[in-house]
Amino acid sequence: MTTAFLPSILGGAFLTAAALNAQTPTPALSKKGTNMSIPGYTHGGQLPASPVSMKELDLLKQSVLFTEEDIRYLRTSREVLQDQTEAVLDVWYGFVASRPHLVYYFGRKSDGQPDSAYLSAVRKRFGQWILDTASANYDQRWLDYQAEIARRHHRTGKNQTDHAASVDHISYRYLPAFIYPITATLKPFLAKKGHSQDEVEKMHQAWVKSVILQVILWSHPYVKDGDF
């Protein structure tokens, strides 16, 4: 699979993608996957503890068949993706930009137009998220940061980090929905560094499992008390 596959899988025009993609590139990222120079990137900082425990995360890992092998393949994917994050983000932002019902969530409340400063600020953290997911250090600090990412999607925390004047809330339904486009569009990038088809498949499957786990964690503020 090559990137020639992307326009077909995304199945849509990229009319406004160029505008949305004209952002500052993600700052150079450290090997450790931490980059405190990204505004609002508070992974490893002082954060409240996740409402989900490490033991509960472990049961979720078992439930999505996430194993040590997945950690290895995610880390291989980090090497593969490290110099491709901007290209991946171009595709993801293009996907959102070409769909009014999705770009809406980056829209200004005042006039509904995409808030380019907000898009740009989120994009830098999104680039770091690729590397953090691939680093697969799913420890307590990572877990706590997932709760913060959750809050930033939900009405309890959206816009605050970037002081954005955007809509108040991202509808729950699009969190699980994104599992598919995020991971499907990533696959061609995983194949770009000469790995075998089997290795690419294993990297891709490890990513699918990890994104499912993260979507579950990000759903927490949306779910009724006691139902999670």
Next chain:
Amino acid sequence: MTTAFLPSILGGAFLTAAALNAQTPTPALSKKGTNMSIPGYTHGGQLPASPVSMKELDLLKQSVLFTEEDIRYLRTSREVLQDQTEAVLDVWYGFVASRPHLVYYFGRKSDGQPDSAYLSAVRKRFGQWILDTASANYDQRWLDYQAEIARRHHRTGKNQTDHAASVDHISYRYLPAFIYPITATLKPFLAKKGHSQDEVEKMHQAWVKSVILQVILWSHPYVKDGDF
């Protein structure tokens, strides 16, 4: 990929699987994917309208890149799976049975032991669910039935259909988690009828998209008012 893959992907013992799998087979299923002889299978019956509209479902389909091609491949998968549903269910029930934190949801409140009548009743509808998913007639009646399936997982409706004395609620977290094992373990079965690797892959991807869509619909009763 063959079924030899299954024990390794499931990565666990099947100690109690045989017991759980000793159920009555799913009744013969009609070509139309409707079988009113399955107790509690009310697809097409008198049901309240789904809280999600067909228009909202369409936007969700767009978001998971679900197209007419996926409908075609799902329908191909129906032919492939039609005589394999019991074998698929053996794997899925084995997956649940080998994990105490999952089989818990089929447990009796009185003593925590799996409720075999409840497991058996759900199993018949689960077999029909395979065929309904693959039939891909995602119309208003199907949408309304997804809301009923949602209710049966949630504390507002669990156990009622089967008059089961089981735990009151399935935790939200395991609905998205199941996207992975359900679709990964299905793939070897999709490969069993001589289709090309590309066709198997496309059937599998169509299944992943459909299961994501359904998990979103099933999440509705779990999500706070206005957050969905």
